[in-house]
Amino acid sequence: MRWCGHSLSSTGRQRCCRCDFFGGAKLSGTAVFACYNPSDDLLENCRRVLEQGLRAIVVDDGSPKDMSALYAQIRALGIELIELEQNSGIGFALNRGIERSFADGADFVITLDQDTVLCDGYVDCVVETLKHVSTGGPVLLATEEISGYRPQDLGERNGLRLSREPLQSGLVVTARAYEIVGLLDEQLFIDCVDTEYYLRARERGVETLVAPGTKTIHELGDEVERRAPRILSLTRKAYTLREHAPFRLYYIARNRAYVYARYGRRHPTWLKSSSYELFVTLFNEIVLPPDSTLRLFLVLRGFYGAARKEYGRIPAQVDARARKISR
Secondary structure, X not given: OEEOOEEEOOOOOEOOOOOOHHHHOOOOEEEXXXXXXXXXXXXXXXXXXXXXXXXXXXXXXXXXXXXXXXXXXXXXXXXXXXXXXXXXXXXXXXXXXXXXXXXXXXXXXXXXXXXXXXXXXXXXXXXXXXXXXXXXXXXXXXXXXXXXXOOOEEEEEOOEEEEOOOOOOOEEEEHHHHHHHOOOOHHHOOOOHHHHHHHHHHHOOOEEEEEEEEEEEOOOOEEEEEEOOOOOOOOOOEEEEEEOOOOHHHHHHHHHHHXXXXXXXXXXXXXXXXXXXXXXXXXXXXXXXXXXXXXHHHHHHHHHHHHOOOOOOOOHHHHHHHOOOOO
8 A cells, every 4th residue: 555655564554754745636724723822933833834735723712921923923924813802722712713714615624732843744644644535434633643652543444543532733623524523622621622522523423543654743741850759669769750730630630520421431441541541640640749739639629520510711719729839
């Protein structure tokens, strides 16, 4: 099999991600960036998607900082800018860009965080993958490699790997999939927005495939060094971990509980592996850092919020307590 102008092995893995630009296919794509107080790196990330033949839409999710200088440069590139009046969450922000893209006739949309870099050849490989599955029904496409890490998959189908749980940044939503699955769940605000969309798509017969050769640079959380409490480790060995901002603990717990309650019974294998990963994440983010008691409160408050069907933005009083945590 040939892929992106190069041979594929029997496992469907691409040896090189370069391909002829669009391969003659008349497909149009839009990159939608969700932004909140973005750095100047956003400008270069936008240039990268334009160089790969995509249209770009930047959605500012109510940034409190003055972004006028940066956004003037964004507009100068011919990029559409949508500025929201208030911070409404990544799902809401991306949805505004997704709606605009498909209303303007896009064949597919790539959802991106402001700090995500699409590596060279990303769009070429997306288009080649879509051409390969053009007669196989609506699909979502997941990134093959994220900052050198290759997420687990669920096996293969027709020479392509099935994604286990795609990351939102870099996710490709086709127009046909959008017609069936719809928009992202805005009430989650942040965290698990991609997971809920993936599971909803599965239940509606829309598969998520790994697009061979696609690579992004995207860091999840901040890299920190932590030492285990003496009760757990006599040597107090140092560990290098990635931590989320403290307020995210509330969203992680609340939204995971929501997704588990909604989809877990029908997807037991996914639930088992996801629950284990959640335990490891919360252990690392509660036990190893300082302020463990306050971090535990945020997690428990998130679970309590899910039980109360409390969605949207984190309650102000909970957010205030999260801001007391030092990092």
